[in-house]
Amino acid sequence: MPTINIDMKDLKRLIGLNLDENTIYDTLSALKCEPEQIVGDKITLEVTSDRPDFFSCEGIARGIRLYYGGSGLKVKYYQGSRPVNIKVDPSVVEVRPYIVSAVLRDLSLDEEALVQMMQLQEKLHTTYCSNRKKGSIGIYDMDKICPPLVYVALPPNDIRFTPLGSNEIMDGFDILKKTPKGKEYAWILEEKSKYPLLIDSKGTVLSMPPIINSEDTKVTEDTKNLIIDVTGTEERTINLCLNILVTSLMERGGALQQVIVTYGGREIITPKLDFVQTNLNLSTIKSVAGLDLNPDEVLRLLRKMGHNVEGGEGRVIVWSPPYRADIIHEVDLVEDIVIAIGLNNIKPEIPTVATIGRPLKGSKVRKRVRDLMIGMGFQEVITYLLSNKSVLEDKVLMNKRTLVELINPVSSEYSVLRDCILPKLLQFLGQNTHHPYPQRIFECGDVVFVQDGLPKVSTHLAAVIADHKVSYEDIQAVAASLFANMSKSIKFEPYHMHPFLEGRTAKIILDGADIGVVGEISPQALLNFGLEFPVGALECDLSPLLEH
Template sequence: MPTISVSYEDLTDLLGVKIPLDKLNDLLFLVKCEVVGVKGDEMILELNADRPDMLSSEGIARVLRGLIGVEVGLKKYLVLEGDVSITVKPSVLKVRPFIVSSVIRNLRLNDEAVRQLMQLQEKLHLTYCRNRRKVSIGLHDLDAVNSKIVYEGVEPDNIRFIPLGESEEKTGRQILKETPKGRAYSHLIESFDVYPLLHDIEGRVLSMPPIINSILTTVTQNTKNILIDVTGTDEKLCHLMLNLLATDLVERGGTIETVQIKYPNKFFKSPSIEYPTMNLSTKYANELIGINLTDKELQECLLKMRYGAHILREGLVEVQIPPYRLDILHPVDLVEDVAIGYGYDKLEPVIPFTKTFGRELEISSFLRKVRDLMVGLGFQEVLNYTMTSKEVLFTNMEVEFERVVEVQNPLSKEYSVLRTWLIPGLLNFLSFNRHTSYPQKIFECGTAVLIDESLPNKAKMLEKLAAAICDHKAGYEDAQAALYYLLKALGVNKWSIERLLHPSFIEGRAAYLSINDHVIAILGEVNPKVLQNFHLENPVATFEADLSTIFKLLKSINSYSYIPS
């Protein structure tokens, strides 16, 4: 959950009402915002991640003004025609193709307002913007540059400006190597021949998205007019972030102006402030919350939560959603706000009419039984990370690379992909425990992730079991004996076994087991080349079983709904 810092004085000034700290704590709690610390004037707040509009004092004050009745209903935002334009050159389209922008004029800023603005920018970068990968946000003092702006791709060595926080002019390549922000986000653009650059027609640089702004357009408490630029690879998210920032700055007395965006083949003005509608049934809201509101009372709750609300007919309310509410996806989201507007503290707990009893999931019980059986066989359980490296998964196992789920920007190459099988992790574990006495018998029950284009998330998770025996006399028969016992103990009485040719195992000393043409396990003696890759001196016999498949087959064969432990 994101944590932000706000000033008590600034927050109450934005509210327009001086509220005692203890009362303010209670109000914040009602809107899913918890005070986790207070030091002098500073309040540390922990918020739900689904409300990006509350990542600043401005957004929190806007919500609270409705809750306490100072200002209720939908806030309509006046958007004026502006004279600022951004021309997008074809050279940038292959790097960071989307840009939207807005001007906020006549702002009344102070040090705390600037701090809140920068905090909101960074929190959005870290969350919704996916660490600037999808979207990055720039904030500029508009009075420092010309109103005619160009967004283009420029060769790194031809880029020259003084980055924010620096004192010397640097090229684009130097910025990536020598500045903290450059080093942190260089992976986003360093592979391209050109870097994105935002500058005016007189050559004054505003920023090099998504890396860093120019010192020329630094926003201070004396800034009156701010240019917001939002660039990225996700066009819809660019528009959403722009709307959120623009509407937040209005709380500081600003007025929104449009910016003309001129692409080679299209032209539009941004921001596009819209108020989508959604119908809400009074009956549906009452049933979910467990209360009995009238249409009028439902409308009042929605108005307190800063929606527009109009009673269409008996039992149905049309709701207008503010442009900054990115979290409203379904009527149930509106019902949650109705409950907040009504007051969680007014809801009375009710004992359910029917008794229900929880129990362990069948697959969980099955996995627990597998673990107990393996321990009974003298194996010790280990827990490896689901994330691993291509080196462990493929190179060390002497197998060819295949498609796996990869982390786009891994912090470490050791944890850059999701494992597809468990045996490599066990061998890696053994390699770190060569000093321990032998024989070593270990196992792991864990999740493997495979690419599956037919699924919505393009991947499926399988529960697997892998076991390894490391000893000077370990052989195929040792792994086979343990696997056969396990299968019989689980109720599998019939399977077929076939020879397996696999580069990770010794030829002629490996096999796979199947039931009704479903491969359920592989086993064998590990190839000496693989042992050498893992620096293992003793032979290793191992097996890996697909527990998800075995569980489904057992259920279909035995027709039971619960596997006893």
């Protein structure tokens, strides 16, 4: 979940109601903005990714104001007459096909406003915009720009401008190679022969989306008029981002001028701050939240959450504001009602339907096996399912085989799934040579192996005895006792496999099927794990016990 920083004074000013700080903190929690840290007026909030309109102080202030009956979104349109146009060149289709834009005039942005604007831009980039791949936002000083603008893709060699934070003119290649942002986001433009560029009528470069803006058009505290663009690969995402930016900034004043974007013959006007309709059946409120609410109450609660509403027969028609990204189903409106009521005001209830609780068959068998092993004096241990080939193959001298292997491990120690447990117990013994002997340990757990290309899960038991003297029959007796106490009769047949010692190893046979191996561990394998004591070991598959 994203975290954002806001300032309490700024928040109070934007809310505009006379609320005390405790009320504000409680309301933040109720609206899914969880205060993580409070230092003076500086508050760090954990917000949820379904409410991008809460990624900045302005949206949160609006949410709280609405919660206490204050005003919601109001859009003041700019009355000037000069239209702003962006012409989209067909060259961008292969690179980054869509652009939306808005102009905000007559703003007065203080330092905190700029901080919030940049934070909102960054949080949208890392979440909804998939690190700028799906969408990227540029904000510029409108007074440094001369419309109409052109959105075009050019070969990197033909691009020349001073990127933000630099003092030299660079071409497209250099920007990706030399600037910090260029290095960070170069992956988005990799393998593209042309890079997108936003230019004004005088040839001034505004930005090279999604990498960097130009130094020439940057926003300062003196900026009064802004132009915002969002370019990307998905119209739904970039429209949402623009809506959120515009509606947030307008919480601080200013007037909106829409921008005309032209794709060949198609002309669209952005942003479209339309409320989106969803019909909410009253019966859904009852079935989801278990609440019996009368229609007037429902209307009041939905208004409290910023929706426009109209009552109907058995349902409510809801228009959600254009900054809400999360209302895609009527159940999303039920959540808003629950939030408006407050979760802790809803009475918990125990379901009256009787059901039967029961363990898996496998859990019962495991419990039985574990109890018997404990009875034979073994200490239970548990090791991770994740292991590595050094332990599972090399040290135990076992053949290479297909193991489920991680493509993106975070540590080579944990890079494959185990298909047997014994090597992990030998590793465990090797890590505990300083503890008193005898060491009798076992693990009963799952393993994953590959059969016909598909992963299969099986439950295994592995047990080892390490002592000054350990012989085959010491561990063989454990196997015999274990199965005898589960009323199973097993047989032992001579066998050889690593890491066991030839001539002192048998396979365990149950009802004619091989289910495991028991024997002494070979000296070479012992040395590989740093063990200086003989070890008797067994491993068997418990799956056959589940089939009865």
